[in-house]
Structure formats: C-alpha cells, structure tokens
Amino acid sequence: DAKTTQPNSMESNEEEPVHLPCNHSTISGTDYIHWYRQLPSQGPEYVIHGLTSNVNNRMASLAIAEDRKSSTLILHRATLRDAAVYYCIRSQFGNEKLTFGTGTRLTIIP
C-alpha cells in the first residue's frame, strides 16, 4: 500500500499562501508524488506531480524534501475556489493504479 499521511483539515485566509504538507516516509526512489484536488460533487482534478526537484505550474508549486520523505503543495495566493479536498498520492513504478487516502480538506476564509 502506497501510504501517505496528510492532515485531515486546514484553513487559510483568502489571498494568502497555503502550504499543504504530505508525509511519505516509505517512498522508494522511483515513486512519483502526485497531487489532486476534488471540489464538491466533482471528480478529482490533477494539480501537480514530481519526482525529486521542485515543480511549478500555473496552479501550484510542489516542494519535495531532499530525502523525499515529505513534500509540500504550495498555493501561492488562495482564492475561495481553492476550497477542496487535496490528495497527495504516491505513484509507484510498474503500477498504473493510484490509491487515494483521506486527503486534506482545505477551507478558505474570506
């Protein structure tokens, strides 16, 4: 089981940065870290993924610890539309399946 650990919930003020942590202490060298988010009554949406280096895209940044045992998803300026459940998932070499944990429910305070 490709286990990751995330806080159940977090709150952040609108227009401020948000740092969502994820622990994956048993990660292997070829595992990727994926982040998805799910808005209410919708399917999950891909956010970002990475292997070792920090990654940036239009939605977010992903900071991966040097030992790769943890990572942080960074939303640079939260909006109300960022309120969602965020899932951090390990993608294992040779295994196309993604197993979802419980994720972090992010609440944005206006």
Place this chain on the structure above:
Amino acid sequence: GAVVSQHPSRVICKSGTSVKIECRSLDFQATTMFWYRQFPKKSLMLMATSNEGSKATYEQGVEKDKFLINHASLTLSTLTVTSAHPEDSSFYICSARQGKWPSYNSPLHFGNGTRLTVT
C-alpha cells in the same frame, strides 16, 4: 488539455434494475481506464481497472458480476451496475491516463462523476 467525459452525471433507478455509465477519453486514446466509487464524506475507492480489449481487473471485495466493465475501444469504457440496490447508491468516477507506457508518472484525468441513486 486531455478531457475525460462521463455520462450520465446523475441517475435515479429503481431497485433491481441495471444502470450503465459511460466514460470517454475525448482527445486521447486510453488503453487503461480506472473506475472509482466514493461514498459521502469518504475518499475515492478504486473498484477496477478497465483494459481495452481484455477483461477488467477488479479490486478485492468488488463483485465482478455486479459491476460489469466493458472497454471495447480505446476511447470508451462502460460500467454497468447490475440489479442495483440502495446500497449501490454512490458517486462513481472514471479516470484515464494519457501517455505511453510506463505511464505511472503521467497524470490521471478524471470524469466529473455519476451520482447514482437507487430507490
């Protein structure tokens, strides 16, 4: 970007009837699609892996005779909930990955889900 379309978005059916849910990859070919189920306030649970041209692979505890999966083309997978009962009421979500093997490092694209209510 890659889009996965799921239909219908919402369906209500009577107990004992069957319901078919379609999942299409709109601008890419998907040899593999995944079907998830999600109960209220819970995370997504993988039900099965749909393989184009071959049998689906079901996760432990998922009844293959109840949840029939057909992946007849590179852009279409269907999930049929047979003889549905109220406990089958759930949010069903399909997904597919764009990219060549090994694709474990490619993102999954998800449909918008189908909310099934069995009365």
